[in-house]
Amino acid sequence: IACTGNPQYNADGIFKGYIGACVDITEQKQLQQQKDEFIGVASHELKTPVTSVKAYAQVLQAIFNREGDEKKAAMLGKMNSQIDRLTSLIGDLLDVTKIQSGRLQFNDDYIDFNKLITELTEDLQRTTTKHQIITELHPTGIAYADKDRIGQVITNLISNAIKYSPNANKVIVNTSIENNEILLCVQDFGIGISADKKDKVFEQFYRVSGDKQHTFPGLGLGLYISSEIIKREGGRIWVNSVEGEGSTFCFALPLNS
Numbered sequence: 538i539a540c541t542g543n544p545q546y547n548a549d550g551i552f553k554g555y556i557g558a559c560v561d562i563t564e565q566k567q568l569q570q571q572k573d574e575f576i577g578v579a580s581h582e583l584k585t586p587v588t589s590v591k592a593y594a595q596v597l598q599a600i601f602n603r604e605g606d607e608k609k610a611a612m613l614g615k616m617n618s619q620i621d622r623l624t625s626l627i628g629d630l631l632d633v634t635k636i637q638s639g640r641l642q643f644n645d646d647y648i649d650f651n652k653l654i655t656e657l658t659e660d661l662q663r664t665t666t667k668h669q670i671i672t673e674l675h676p677t678g679i680a681y682a683d684k685d686r687i688g689q690v691i692t693n694l695i696s697n698a699i700k701y702s703p704n705a706n707k708v709i710v711n712t713s714i715e716n717n718e719i720l721l722c723v724q725d726f727g728i729g730i731s732a733d734k735k736d737k738v739f740e741q742f743y744r745v746s747g748d749k750q751h752t753f754p755g756l757g758l759g760l761y762i763s764s765e766i767i768k769r770e771g772g773r774i775w776v777n778s779v780e781g782e783g784s785t786f787c788f789a790l791p792l793n794s
């Protein structure tokens with residue numbers, strides 16, 4: 538049962554009672570639960586064949602490379618990157634069901650933050666020829682958090698910066714320490730986000746709508762998952778943005794000193 542109501546006062550400001558309404562939401566809750574379970578099972582089932590297809594595609598690409606058949610190797614390369622995209626979409630759906638059922642696991646350990654950024658930016662630089670990923674790394678010390686999960690957040694922020702700045706040629710990744718927190722900011726010079734939508738982008742399935750956005754693929758889950766991860770690690774995540782000029786997404790994690 539879900540109830541909403543308002544306190545009622547008489548002319549002298551004396552409390553008289555509540556007026557409200559209660560609705561039985563059992564069916565609604567059951568439907569939501571069924572939907573969550575379906576997403577969980579469906580994404581789990583999709584994962585197995587996709588992993589297998591990826592393995593075969595990689596073997597084929599290696600064979601064509603060895604035989605010097607550049608055309609076929611390039612086609613298999615494109616196929617592999619599309620399979621990676623599919624894997625990451627399925628991973629996002631699985632993560633959402635894990636968050637909702639409280640099963641998102643964290644294996645916290647000491648992380649050399651700047652080293653992690655360097656590794657990830659090298660990988661991500663290979664995904665774009667248009668953008669230069671510039672790193673401005675200042676000493677950050679050690680964080681105590683789940684390296685893969687934090688890596689997932691950083692990858693998400695940098696990939697978004699690239700995706701939502703199709704006419705720009707650089708993305709800046711900056712790290713620092715401020716007030717006993719490790720700070721990471723990813724700045725892009727892309728489409729930006731209007732002030733009224735800035736906080737909504739961290740909500741589940743939220744995607745900014747509008748003509749300009751149509752060309753950008755996605756499910757609207759990356760930032761939701763990222764913000765859940767950062768919150769669980771005791772940190773904060775936010776964005777500063779000017780529509781038409783670009784965005785700076787930042788997160789702060791407690792410093793492990």
Ligand code: ADP
Pocket residue numbers: 693697698701725727728729730738743744745746750754755756757758759760761784
């Ligand atoms: P997705 O990119 O799959 O839609 P996200 O959760 O990562 O999902 O982002 C949610 C929405 O926030 C995006 O659809 C987009 O409208 C907006 N957004 C995210 N990052 C940026 C960015 N760097 N610049 C402009 N808009 C962004």
